[in-house]
Amino acid sequence: MKKYWYQIKSKPIVLFSLVFLILPLFLNNDYAVYVANRGLANATAVIGLILLYGIAGQISLGHVAFFAIGAYSTAILSATHSVPVPIAMMCGILISCIFGIFLSIPSFKLSGPFLSICTVAFGEVIRQLVINMEWLTGGPYGFYHIPKLVVFGYSISDVHTWYYILLAVAVLMAVVGNRIKHSHYGRALYAINEDEIAAEVMGINIRRMKRFAFICSSFFAGLAGVLYAHFAGYLSQDLVLSDNSYNLFTMAVLGGTDSILGGLWTGVGLTAAPEIMRFLQVYYMLILYFIVLLVVLVPWSKITKDVKDIINYKFLHKSKAVI
């Protein structure tokens, strides 16, 4: 028993999966499960954003564009051109990755605010295209009748089934993301985040690594988008709103910037929070972004260290840390 407990404690992903495996038992209506589904899809996209922003230090504020590209590609391919759904899904992810490569080109030259505005512009361009190319995307009317995913002759349309598929994908992708984070790729991305010039001197191919980070993040976002398209069954232009990009970014920041598990929790939590906290109405967003400001502005690591020092010194009478 102790051994298992240790396993759970050392691998927080196990705790996450356990909590979410039993969660549907407490969700009494389909809408709650649907919200959880959306949360899991967002969490998958947030993992990519964490790899890109938290680890590689490249801010992307148009991230929902990748999500939308994945979702709309698979929808158009499977509904309009009647491509089999699994192949359409793969194509959707691939197209999203190709756009990721495209967006990685400016990141070779630009950094910080310049890159972030570049991604804002990218997101806006995609949004305008989705709205204006009505013959392709349905524009403001939305895209309906996206075929259901069929696996071994069994059509998946139940929200609960989708819930477990999305949970499996999110957990799997979190494991993959953690693997990337702790591999030499992840280390190289951390190095780029700290100091690009020093990283290049250490022999890291910066272009390759940045392209890798962008492809990774667009892959995760595209995957989330593809799954979203097929479980929701319809797409609307609300999906591409810049607010959603900021939401994803907020999730990544509140999750602890470089913690993939944190991103999973905040991804689901912040998607469900507006539904749970209906009573807060307009105050909700205000409070949320106030919290974000507090999280970013206040030097928490220093405060926790000070508090620990005070507790150790004053109450536990341990030797004071060297100042």
Place this chain on the structure above:
Amino acid sequence: MTISTFFQLLIGGISIGALYALPALGITLIWNAAGVFNFANGDFVMVSCFLTYTLLSVLHIPFIVALLIIMVFMYFFGVVTEKIIVETLRKDNSIALKSLVCFIALSLFIRNLARFIWGTTPRTVKNPFGNNPIVLFGSVYIMPHTFWIIGISCTLMLILVFLFKFTKLGIAMRATTQNITVASLMGVNTKWIIGFVFGVSSIVAGFAGALSSSIFYITLDMGVMFGTKAFASNVIGGFGSPVGAVVGGLLIGVIETFGASLISSQYKDLITFALLLLFLIFKPKGIFKLEVAQKV
């Protein structure tokens, strides 16, 4: 296209471009003085727009008085922002990335604060400059507000140039921009100067907001539009150069207006953003060459 339509579009484009140039100028001032990128500048414009709405349409205050109130309010708004965010972050090391995240959060906070105060319905302000078009050369019809916008923007820019070039304060500001440590050794109160620059930049953004409230619908999303377009004008003109910001703003205004009338007004924003993306990818230094891209 007849020659009179051409002139109408040109002057309209220049007036819209002047509105983009003002916040762009603000971004440049802050970038030069404090080394941070004010992502929330567009939202400053939005706040000023809503303030104009409240002052003009709800409280029925004359436009000139409203402008003065907005100037005072925006100055303190900018100074408080600087004290809260930049002062706090200067004690940290990675000011560039962290301040960017802070300003993004601030911009979203301001937007939601405005949603809380003014609600989501788009507002309009009765045009304070009158609605009778002025006729030039017999066939060129131009609304009076375009002249006012161009005139006020030009005056503001001239005042800023005067402030920067010929006053002691301006010399102190330029010294702070060049080298903050040496400036503080020479007796310049750099903390106060940076706060003052934030205030001035907010005043400039406030002017843009007050002037644009007469021609645009006042919505919560206009902050994003203004911020991104101001940034686009910065990039196109050359980041960090005040002249570049103005030229880029005018260029974007003119291109946008002509694009909207020649191609389609639906693709108006698309043209601007595509232009911005092209400039960022192929010519990140802008027209007035300044180092933006890092080289090893």
